[in-house]
Amino acid sequence: xxxxxxxxxxxxxxxxxxxxxxxxxxxxxxxxxxxxxxxxxxxxxxxxxxxxxxxxxxxxxxxxxxxxxxxxxxxxxxxxxxxxxxxxxxxxxxxxxxxxxxxxxxxxxxxxxxxxxxxxxxxxxxxxxxxxxxxxxxxxxxxxxxxxxxxxxxxxxxxxxxxxxxxxxxxxxxxxxxxxxxxxxxxxxxxxxxxxxxxxxxxxxxxxxxxxxxxxxxxxxx
Numbered sequence: 539x540x541x542x543x544x545x546x547x548x549x550x551x552x553x554x555x556x557x558x559x560x561x562x563x564x565x566x567x568x569x570x571x572x573x574x575x576x577x578x579x580x581x582x583x584x585x586x587x588x589x590x591x592x593x594x595x596x597x598x599x600x601x602x603x604x605x606x607x608x609x610x611x612x613x614x615x616x617x618x619x620x621x622x623x624x625x626x627x628x629x630x631x632x633x634x635x636x637x638x639x640x641x642x643x644x645x646x647x648x649x650x651x652x653x654x655x656x657x658x659x660x661x662x663x664x665x666x667x668x669x670x671x672x673x674x675x676x677x678x679x680x681x682x683x684x685x686x687x688x689x690x691x692x693x694x695x696x697x698x699x700x701x702x703x704x705x706x707x708x709x710x711x712x713x714x715x716x717x718x719x720x721x722x723x724x725x726x727x728x729x730x731x732x733x734x735x736x737x738x739x740x741x742x743x744x745x746x747x748x749x750x751x752x753x754x755x756x757x758x759x760x
Contacts, residue, residue, distance in 0.1 A: 542601040542616075543591055549608050550580040567631050571604060571617055574638040581606065581636075588631055592622065597650050597685035604636060616641065616680065639680050646714065648673040649684055651721060655692030659724035663696045668723050674702065675715040682710030691722050699723035 550561070550568060558568050565585045572578035581604070591600065604615040617636035625632055639645060650673050659665035674687055687707065689700060703717035 542603060544603045544605055545583060545587060545591060547581040547583045547604050547606045549606065550582045562630075562632075567634060569634040569636060571615055571636040571638055573617075574640060576615075576638065579606075583634065585631065588634060592619075592631070595685070599647060599649060599683055599685055601639075601680055601683065602636060618645070618647070618680075618683075641680050643679075644677050645680055645683060646675070646677050647683070648675055649687050650674075651687045651689060653691045653722060654688050655690050657691045657694040657722075657724050659694055659696035659698065664727050665696045665724040666727055667691060667694070668725050670720045670723065671702070671715070674705070674713055674721075676707070676711050677714055678711045682708065684708050684711060689721065691724075694722065694724050696724055696726060 547569065550557075561568055561582055562585075566582045567585050567588055569581040569583050569588075570578055571581060591602070600619045602617050602619060604617055606613045606615065615636075615638050617638045619634065620637040621635040622631060623633040624630065651669070651671060653667065653669065657665070657667050660667050676684075678684075684707075687705065689705060691700065694700065699720050700722045701717065702713055702715050702719045702721060705713060705721065707713060
């Protein structure tokens with residue numbers, strides 16, 4: 539199940555470019571929460587808190603309980619981190635999108651896939667493990683949302699594959715990706731045969747054709 543963490547936030551009234559710069563200079567990150575039955579709301583969160591939250595996450599799916607303080611009132615919104623924008627050079631977090639969810643409503647999202655173990659076809663037959671599908675489309679309730687789907691590939695032999703329909707998913711999680719899609723396959727290692735004969739001939743160097751010497755009798759006639 540995805541971790542559920544709390545994150546403090548405050549409403550953000552100013553949304554212009556100058557206000558965003560001022561926000562970041564104070565160690566804050568602009569954010570927005572949308573979805574469910576409420577209108578999108580602009581927020582601000584602490585840079586260090588959202589950075590720490592993301593750095594400790596195993597996968598991309600993080601359930602966040604936004605604790606939004608507005609004056610003397612506090613409201614809570616259960617949300618899923620939908621998108622994080624980073625600075626292209628420094629890597630700083632520039633903006634975060636939160637998708638509000640409800641505990642009793644089914645989510646449709648993607649979860650990353652990761653192999654575990656060493657495939658038999660790789661270990662004993664020199665094959666190569668290829669991953670054709672990096673993430674899986676699923677549906678589940680928020681309480682059942684996995685951070686990542688780990689697949690044991692140790693029994694996979696040479697030229698054998700695992701498809702979406704073969705995956706053993708956590709309870710309450712249903713795959714919505716096409717069941718015929720290949721997730722992992724152990725392919726034969728393709729090694730080109732070395733041109734031994736050609737290499738051997740080349741090592742001898744170019745053939746030198748020597749001029750024939752005239753016979754002794756012919757030399758005397760001249």
